[in-house]
Amino acid sequence: MTIHSKLPPGTMGWLTTDTLSDLRIVKRPEAARMLGISVATLDRQSREGKLPPKVRISPRRVGWHEGDLRRHLMRAEGSRQTE
DSSP: OOGGGGSOTTEETTEEHHHHHHHOEEEHHHHHHHHTSOHHHHHHHHHTTOSOOOEEEETTEEEEEHHHHHHHHHHHHHHHHHO
16 A cells, blocks of 8 residues: 555645646746736736746746746736725
């Protein structure tokens, strides 16, 4: 019996399928699509500090954790509803 057989389906201890998708790195074009903005606007908002922190993938590539972008969208939606 392995330790994983005692865990609920879809989990590996603290590592759930939701956690894995939260940690997935989304590159610039996909991040822009998720947020409904252009890549140029994504870059500008990132420079202005209006987006979650970037993750450096390589010397010339960056991305964002999918979960950070989803939480950013939920906060933005919440602030629009209170206006």
